[in-house]
Amino acid sequence: MSTEADTLLIPGPVILSSKVQRALDVPSLSHTSPEFGAIFQRTLKNTRKLFKADEKEGQPFVIAGSGTLGWDIVGANLIDNNDSALVVSTGVFSEFFAECLELYGANVDKLTAEVGDVVPTEKIREKLKEKNYKLITLTHVDTSTAVLLNVKEIAEIVRQISPETYIIVDGVCSIGCEEFEFKKWGIDYCLTASQKALGAPAGLSISFASQRVVDFVKSDKYKPKSYFTSLKKWLPIMEGYENGTPKYFATPAIQSINSLDAALQEILEDGLEARWTKHAKMSTEFKDKLTKELGLKLVSKYPAESAAHGLTAIYVDEPGKVISHLKAHGVVIAGGIMPSIATKYIRVGHMGVTACDPSVDYIPTCYKLISEAK
Amino acid sequence: MSTEADTLLIPGPVILSSKVQRALDVPSLSHTSPEFGAIFQRTLKNTRKLFKADEKEGQPFVIAGSGTLGWDIVGANLIDNNDSALVVSTGVFSEFFAECLELYGANVDKLTAEVGDVVPTEKIREKLKEKNYKLITLTHVDTSTAVLLNVKEIAEIVRQISPETYIIVDGVCSIGCEEFEFKKWGIDYCLTASQKALGAPAGLSISFASQRVVDFVKSDKYKPKSYFTSLKKWLPIMEGYENGTPKYFATPAIQSINSLDAALQEILEDGLEARWTKHAKMSTEFKDKLTKELGLKLVSKYPAESAAHGLTAIYVDEPGKVISHLKAHGVVIAGGIMPSIATKYIRVGHMGVTACDPSVDYIPTCYKLISEAK
Numbered sequence: 001m002s003t004e005a006d007t008l009l010i011p012g013p014v015i016l017s018s019k020v021q022r023a024l025d026v027p028s029l030s031h032t033s034p035e036f037g038a039i040f041q042r043t044l045k046n047t048r049k050l051f052k053a054d055e056k057e058g059q060p061f062v063i064a065g066s067g068t069l070g071w072d073i074v075g076a077n078l079i080d081n082n083d084s085a086l087v088v089s090t091g092v093f094s095e096f097f098a099e100c101l102e103l104y105g106a107n108v109d110k111l112t113a114e115v116g117d118v119v120p121t122e123k124i125r126e127k128l129k130e131k132n133y134k135l136i137t138l139t140h141v142d143t144s145t146a147v148l149l150n151v152k153e154i155a156e157i158v159r160q161i162s163p164e165t166y167i168i169v170d171g172v173c174s175i176g177c178e179e180f181e182f183k184k185w186g187i188d189y190c191l192t193a194s195q196k197a198l199g200a201p202a203g204l205s206i207s208f209a210s211q212r213v214v215d216f217v218k219s220d221k222y223k224p225k226s227y228f229t230s231l232k233k234w235l236p237i238m239e240g241y242e243n244g245t246p247k248y249f250a251t252p253a254i255q256s257i258n259s260l261d262a263a264l265q266e267i268l269e270d271g272l273e274a275r276w277t278k279h280a281k282m283s284t285e286f287k288d289k290l291t292k293e294l295g296l297k298l299v300s301k302y303p304a305e306s307a308a309h310g311l312t313a314i315y316v317d318e319p320g321k322v323i324s325h326l327k328a329h330g331v332v333i334a335g336g337i338m339p340s341i342a343t344k345y346i347r348v349g350h351m352g353v354t355a356c357d358p359s360v361d362y363i364p365t366c367y368k369l370i371s372e373a374k
Numbered sequence: 375m376s377t378e379a380d381t382l383l384i385p386g387p388v389i390l391s392s393k394v395q396r397a398l399d400v401p402s403l404s405h406t407s408p409e410f411g412a413i414f415q416r417t418l419k420n421t422r423k424l425f426k427a428d429e430k431e432g433q434p435f436v437i438a439g440s441g442t443l444g445w446d447i448v449g450a451n452l453i454d455n456n457d458s459a460l461v462v463s464t465g466v467f468s469e470f471f472a473e474c475l476e477l478y479g480a481n482v483d484k485l486t487a488e489v490g491d492v493v494p495t496e497k498i499r500e501k502l503k504e505k506n507y508k509l510i511t512l513t514h515v516d517t518s519t520a521v522l523l524n525v526k527e528i529a530e531i532v533r534q535i536s537p538e539t540y541i542i543v544d545g546v547c548s549i550g551c552e553e554f555e556f557k558k559w560g561i562d563y564c565l566t567a568s569q570k571a572l573g574a575p576a577g578l579s580i581s582f583a584s585q586r587v588v589d590f591v592k593s594d595k596y597k598p599k600s601y602f603t604s605l606k607k608w609l610p611i612m613e614g615y616e617n618g619t620p621k622y623f624a625t626p627a628i629q630s631i632n633s634l635d636a637a638l639q640e641i642l643e644d645g646l647e648a649r650w651t652k653h654a655k656m657s658t659e660f661k662d663k664l665t666k667e668l669g670l671k672l673v674s675k676y677p678a679e680s681a682a683h684g685l686t687a688i689y690v691d692e693p694g695k696v697i698s699h700l701k702a703h704g705v706v707i708a709g710g711i712m713p714s715i716a717t718k719y720i721r722v723g724h725m726g727v728t729a730c731d732p733s734v735d736y737i738p739t740c741y742k743l744i745s746e747a748k
Contacts, residue, residue, distance in 0.1 A: 029379070033706065064439050064577045064578075072602035193625065226446060227442075227446045228442055253577030256629075332404050
């Protein structure tokens with residue numbers, strides 16, 4: 001692998017800070033040693049802060065895997081055969097989540113937004129009144145469309161109409177860059193991954209379960225459908241590491257967790273709210289220039305309310321040409337993946353270092369290159 | 375994390391070579407880029423060589439996870455409700471595998487060896503004649519007892535008596551340090567993990583499926599029970615990366631795979647057979663000194679035939695005292711985990727660098743410290 005890396009501006013994996021990257025280059029430690037125990041303990045305690053969860057209730061989980069593993073945890077632990085699930089779909093990642101729940105036996109009702117749009121809250125309200133849903137899934141930011149959901153508002157509606165429904169948030173492309181309040185908003189499970197706005201290397205699934213999910217997992221009613229993602233297996237492990245008493249179920253990814261520890265410390269030292277603001281500022285400025293100066297059109301129909309702040313999805317006439325031009329100048333962005341518009345837009349990620357380190361000018365450079373090639 | 379690390383001599387995670395460790399400290403790459411594609415392609419091709427599998431048939435899988443994930447892949451992909459499975463059990467890891475299969479609905483028959491012993495092949499023969507088993511699991515080396523199975527011989531018996539039975543090998547503590555021939559021995563699925571004899575960082579599940587498993591996964595009969603470990607999902611991804619056409623199901627762990635790539639290159643440059651020999655030599659010398667000079671007794675009852683070469687499990691009067699003495703001198707070993715003898719023995723890992731780098735003297739140092747404290 002060359003050390004002269006391209007500037008990576010895809011919506012994850014993202015550029016690592018030098019501190020986070022160097023934190024990978026450490027010797028292996030025993031997974032049950034006090035030394036690693038202290039690292040993992042701090043990581044879990046900071047994961048609580050990252051999700052803005054209760055200091056004591058609920059449980060964070062950090063498991064070798066990816067964002068995809070988070071969907072599996074939901075399906076394998078919370079879905080019984082023929083349980084009803086409501087999926088609010090704003091792109092392909094919402095659809096994948098639905099597919100995962102169906103594999104575990106869920107009857108999935110989907111509320112599918114038009115491309116670039118959100119689902120009107122009125123429709124969600126209606127559905128919740130019609131049927132008892134075991135859970136509802138909200139893809140906070142769907143990375144295929146860069147559409148941002150108003151999770152706070154939808155969660156309030158769910159808690160009002162159907163308080164027993166578990167509120168599940170896919171925060172893969174939102175945690176660390178979008179406002180998110182696990183406790184205040186009454187979320188039941190939120191999943192994310194290491195390689196996006198947390199600015200850590202890919203390879204870890206990071207999630208948080210509410211106390212009522214924890215209580216369910218500890219109850220007689222609970223029956224996991226998978227071994228590796230059984231929360232019953234992971235609960236004592238994560239409780240153990242968080243309490244300073246390491247336990248074994250599967251060998252944790254020592255170096256990746258050490259790097260995540262560094263990434264979470266950077267985020268919390270910077271201030272979580274300050275990070276949200278930095279991402280929003282960079283995103284808004286970039287989107288404004290692309291639309292106003294270059295006359296381009298965002299995939300998100302209502303940028304002010306429902307455009308993600310960690311990436312930009314924007315229509316261009318010739319995506320291939322734009323991507324190639326940027327690549328020729330050492331900048332890597334992503335193409336479209338939403339099937340109906342896949343060949344018509346590009347995606348630029350601006351999470352982590354790119355949005356938060358004032359010494360880098362990746363997005364201005366990217367903008368200049370897009371303006372040359374669009 | 376201190377850079378003045380202890381000498382880590384547990385049976386995984388193991389000490390990384392400086393090249394393997396440094397290979398973690400690299401910038402993120404796009405998971406679908408040609409640059410990462412080339413790294414992952416080479417990794418998969420070398421994984422084939424590692425397992426001594428066919429050059430074209432069957433399929434290697436490298437997935438963010440751990441050894442535990444490998445059991446899940448077997449259960450979720452190969453077990454239908456009420457399928458019969460035969461588990462040859464030589465320790466707690468064999469038992470965990472059985473537990474995983476049961477979660478997926480298998481009726482498990484166990485042939486449990488006495489502590490430190492193997493299961494007589496006659497008993498395996500009898501069982502296979504009694505019933506049709508969907509699969510048999512063989513824990514090549516059970517890390518709890520350091521007992522080594524004669525996989526070659528057992529596989530031959532299975533293919534003779536019950537050729538339709540899938541032969542599954544847990545090679546977590548054997549691949550890279552014990553003789554293993556996927557193709558010649560007619561294995562159907564072998565799972566391992568990155569952090570043991572491969573000398574790579576923890577965080578990756580590495581496995582190989584035979585062509586008949588691949589054909590089954592592609593057939594109409596196949597129905598996965600898990601989303602994240604569905605081989606139907608992973609098959610096109612791994613085929614894609616191996617063919618040079620990256621595809622997406624879950625974001626791969628870029629840096630971990632780059633490090634595994636370095637580790638596999640080191641193994642293959644050294645020569646796989648040469649590595650087996652080095653592990654065997656170090657193991658035999660260490661065990662001989664412990665038994666003959668110090669008068670200690672191995673957990674493995676028949677060292678010549680069935681003692682693992684990647685770790686040593688040996689009885690000592692006061693394991694706590696020995697472990698503390700070594701730790702005080704900067705050497706970390708492991709305690710017992712086989713319940714019936716847990717407080718009576720210690721485990722010393724000698725995989726990877728420790729066995730193969732002639733410039734290090736970790737095991738002689740460890741031996742000296744044990745001799746002082748035993």
